[in-house]
Amino acid sequence: MARVADICCAKFLLILLVLIASPIQAFAWGHEGHRIIAEIAEQFIEPQTARQIRDLLAIDNVATLADVSTWADEIRLQRPKTAPWHYVNIPIQSSAGETEGYDAARDCPHDDCIVAKIEQFELVVADRQASERQRLEALKYLVHFVGDIHQPLHVSDNNDRGGNDVMVIFLGYSTNLHAVWDTGIIEAALGPDERSYALNLVQKITPGKLESWSKGNPIAWANEGYEIAARIIYGKLPHTGTLPDSYEAEALPVVNEQLERAGVRLATALNSSLR
DSSP, rough: OOHHHHHHHHHHHHHHHHHOOOOSSSSHHOOOOOOOOHHHTSSSSSSSHHHHHHHHHHHHHHHHHHHHHTTHHHHHTOGGGGGGGGGGOOBSSSSTTSSSSSOHHOOOGOOOHHHHHHHHHHHHHHOOTHHHHHHHHHHHHHHHHHHHSSGGGGSOBSEEEEEEEEEEEEEEOOOOOOOEEEEEEEHHHHOOOOHHHHHHHHHTHHHHHHHTEEEEEEHHHHHHHHHHHHIIIITTTTTTBBBBBHHHHHHHHHHHHHHHHHHHHHHHHHHHTTT
């Protein structure tokens, strides 16, 4: 029993450290979430696609999509111009006469947002005339950005920088709303490792969901996340700033389904680009 208590205590301390150490400019899903999405995607990648992915990843001497799933975050400070590529600010409160949901002219000027970048990098991955290094880099961006676009606070804004400016109490500790949805909820539920968690989620993806989620495009995915943010995250945000004890349990199914959708759609994008 002491060993179990030690493990639980260590896990809680890890969650706490993630929450209080999360920078204001949080990265979507965090390390674990992105690896989970990549692991899910690999379960739906076709054999010919897998062979081409292995050849590209070998350039960096890595073997799996999970190995490169956080690369875009890791090089973000070195390439500051890429920061806007990780999100799109669709306003939760639209002004009179404005489009509710994604509007390219308003939300993605100069194609400098996640919606446009996913479309661009899909084309580069598919371009056999591009160099292998260019295609590998595009692949790494694509793996990451398909994950990012499924984090609802990366496709919405309530004049609070995607929830970064909304301070809340989660599990008894002060953090911000963005960090809760990036890492806090997943960390509170994560089991032994990301792969086990991912494979458990794969078992819940029915043929009907697989068929439905394999359709659509980045605009539809962004609007889907925007609706979740407007209806669930902001719509049910307590005025006190203290998230109730039930918050993690109620939010986890939403997070899990977004991870599942992202994995399926990443696989679909790669199968299409590398057919």
